[in-house]
Amino acid sequence: MRVKPVGVSWSLLKSTKIAASLCVLVLVMFSLSSRAEIVEPQLQGQWKQGALIYGHLPAGHRVTFLDRTVPVSAAGHFVLGLGRDFPKQASLVVENGSGESRVFHYPVEQRQYRIQKVNGVPARTVTPDPGHLARIRAEAKQAREARKQITPRQNFRQSFVWPLTGPITGVYGSQRYYNGEPRRPHFGVDVAAPTGTRVTAPAGGVVTLAHKDMFFSGGTLIVDHGHGLSSSFIHLSKLLVEVGQEINQGDVIAEVGATGRATGPHLDWRMNWFDQRVDPQLLVPPMPKKTDKNQALK
Ligand SMILES: [Zn+2]
Structure with a gap:
């Protein structure tokens, strides 16, 4: 009679131990399995x-x-x-x-950006007249709205190509001084080419903004490639597409110009993922060699 309770308590203790370790095991397995359901993309x-x-x-x-x-x-x-x-x-x-x-x-790899001095820019575009501020703000809002659109287009997955070839005269990220005054960094890649040079679509998309003459960017086109990715083409002399128009990679969409804050004719191609400005040059192959140097603007 005396042995039994002891035996019971031992087996109780044992089973409690087993139950506890089972519990731990189940918990571990559960947490492992629930973690495993969320795969790394x-x-x-x-x-x-x-x-x-x-x-x-x-x-x-x-x-x-x-x-x-x-x-x-x-x-x-x-x-x-x-x-x-x-x-x-x-x-x-x-x-x-x-x-x-x-x-x-x-x-995330941190980059070093160049410092670029740009002289000979029209003074009114370096320090805008207060009278122009309303126009500048309205235009910035228009561009922001165009880039905010979320469409299910899949053009963002295409391999991008250069919208034109020519010497690269400005790169993404450089800190700029206009006529000696520090201003916002440069977000596009500049390709010098004579006014009237054809600009083609680097990837397919839909035109979300077509403005003939914005204060800073002059003739401006924004093309949505889907999922928040967009291209902007600025300083254009001529726009050859309209808002809402679907375009394919390689379609002629505009002509190079020197409109807005520009020192000479070139294409400034910018890219956005929503409000994050990304570097178009990281998406395209190196610029074909024969157009390098010598022809550089200025
Ligand atoms: Zn530029």
Whole structure:
């Protein structure tokens, strides 16, 4: 009679131990399995300021980047853009269909930008007359609105090509001094070419803005490539497409000019992923050699 209770308590203790360790095991397995459901997206591209990162995820997942819900196609494709001054670390939040989420961190390469002095610019565009401020603000808003659009187009996944060839006279990110005055950095890539040179679409898209003469950018076109990625072409002398028009890669869309704040005829091609300004030069092959140097503007 005395042995039994002891035996019972031993087996109780034993089973409690087993139950406890089973519990731990189940917990571990559960947390492992719920983690495994949130897969790391397949990513392509270099985490670097000014770059685009292309991603793919199984259906039903959501991606948040820079507090923005990233558009993901039905097939799971998405794109992210890293601005000029993007910090050293990027975080990507991935959420599965059950609302569980996981954060992935990536180190971001920090770039050194050039300093560029631009002289001989019309004084009115360097220090605008206060009377022009309303116009400048209205135009900036128009451009922002055009770039805010989220369309499901998949042109962002195309291989981009140069919209024209010629000597590169300005690069992404450089800090600019206009007539000696420090101003906002340059976000586009400048390609010098005579006024009237044809500008072709670097990828397909839809025209979201066509303005003949903006204060700073002169003749301006914005083309949406889908998922928040857009191209802007500025200082144009002639626009050959209209808002709402669908264009294919290689279509002639405009002619080079020197309108707005420009010292001479060139194309300034800029790219945005929403409000993040990205570097178009990272998307295209090197500029064909024969057009380099010698012909440089100025
Ligand atoms: Zn430029």
